Amino acid sequence: MPIHNLGYRSWKEKLTHPMMRWRHISSSGVRLAQQSPWVKRVVFAAWLPVLYWGMGFFFIGQAMEGKLPLDYRQSSPLFQKLQDESAKTLQKRAPELMPQANRAAVALILRNQFRQVPKVEQLAAALESGDEALARNRIWCWLLMTFFRYPQGVLILFLIGTITPALIARDVRSKAFLLYFSRPIGKLDYLVGKFFIPATFIMLVTTLPAMALYLFGILMSPDLTVFWSTWDVPLRILAGTLFLVVPTVSLALMFSSITQETRFASFGWFSFFALGHGAWLAIVFSTAIKKGMANPQDLPLVMEDPEVKRWGLLSLYNNVGDVQSWVFGFSSWNEVMPSLAVLAMITVISLAIMYRQISSPLRV
Numbered sequence: 001m002p003i004h005n006l007g008y009r010s011w012k013e014k015l016t017h018p019m020m021r022w023r024h025i026s027s028s029g030v031r032l033a034q035q036s037p038w039v040k041r042v043v044f045a046a047w048l049p050v051l052y053w054g055m056g057f058f059f060i061g062q063a064m065e066g067k068l069p070l071d072y073r074q075s076s077p078l079f080q081k082l083q084d085e086s087a088k089t090l091q092k093r094a095p096e097l098m099p100q101a102n103r104a105a106v107a108l109i110l111r112n113q114f115r116q117v118p119k120v121e122q123l124a125a126a127l128e129s130g131d132e133a134l135a136r137n138r139i140w141c142w143l144l145m146t147f148f149r150y151p152q153g154v155l156i157l158f159l160i161g162t163i164t165p166a167l168i169a170r171d172v173r174s175k176a177f178l179l180y181f182s183r184p185i186g187k188l189d190y191l192v193g194k195f196f197i198p199a200t201f202i203m204l205v206t207t208l209p210a211m212a213l214y215l216f217g218i219l220m221s222p223d224l225t226v227f228w229s230t231w232d233v234p235l236r237i238l239a240g241t242l243f244l245v246v247p248t249v250s251l252a253l254m255f256s257s258i259t260q261e262t263r264f265a266s267f268g269w270f271s272f273f274a275l276g277h278g279a280w281l282a283i284v285f286s287t288a289i290k291k292g293m294a295n296p297q298d299l300p301l302v303m304e305d306p307e308v309k310r311w312g313l314l315s316l317y318n319n320v321g322d323v324q325s326w327v328f329g330f331s332s333w334n335e336v337m338p339s340l341a342v343l344a345m346i347t348v349i350s351l352a353i354m355y356r357q358i359s360s361p362l363r364v
Helices: 022-033 037-047 049-064 071-075 077-084 087-113 120-127 132-149 151-163 165-174 177-181 187-205 207-219 233-257 262-290 296-303 306-314 316-327 333-363
Strands: none
Touching: 022 187, 037 049, 037 151, 037 187, 049 132, 049 207, 087 120, 120 132, 132 151, 132 207, 132 233, 132 316, 151 165, 151 187, 151 233, 151 262, 151 316, 165 177, 165 187, 165 233, 165 262, 165 333, 177 187, 187 207, 187 233, 187 333, 207 233, 233 262, 233 316, 233 333, 262 296, 262 306, 262 316, 296 306, 306 316, 306 333, 316 333
16 A cells, blocks of 8 residues: 655644753653652651641740740740739730740740750840841741751752762663754753752752741731731742752762762762761861860850861851851851852852763764
């Protein structure tokens, strides 16, 4: 049977804009990654801290409005002043001064029980200032900063180490670049598409939970005017995610691009993280021993020492945390500039090596 009408035929489907070609690489990579049971477990574990931080938003909000009885407020000078006044005066002024007394009590709790957490003193000072809008903004930023730095900062280490090592290493081993670049896909499209695969999961476990906590705080507030005192918090969340995603994903993809074996790329990522942070911890503990600070509660004081803090540049975890501290308003530009320079250097070197590795199969 003869075949007729051979040749070019009209394309009836919707064409993708050239600037969005990377989405096909990214979407297929996300679908493949989410099939891994380990990725599902890490994502599930990353959402569990939301419950704990959500309770923090609830109790702090209730305490700031004077609705939560606190045992520590007995030690608050303002509460003692209220007790010294006559019953009639107290009845008139209690609705006005009780929220301020509760904020002072919360500041005392933070100083006594959370002094190991960075930037607690700045937060306590904001609570004692008497400015409710400032206090609410600062405490929400502090809660989100600690959320980014502690539970999510550790879980993202494992999330990136699970997803990223195979993304480019398998293409290097199978020479899949030839298939990619035989189509209208450029090297930049390929790089951006691979970059957004782990970035999507990072945003799923950092940006979305943080935004959920912010909305929960808005809903638990007495009125929607709280939004005007916290409008900058979502922007800080997005900026904190950006400074987390760009250097970490670039570094992990660089390790994936220089080897054909996934296990070597995974080993490189975990080793870089562990060796840098381990070296810094060794300096912290040796300094604490030298100064005779054997109590673990004294370690935050050692970490704030200028000589010790300078060595924090060895740790990727510390550099990201310091930049996020600046993003949420708890550090100055001069304090964070060295960490920004280190993260920028890691990003530029990683992207340059990765781009070279992607281009090398085309030069053969």
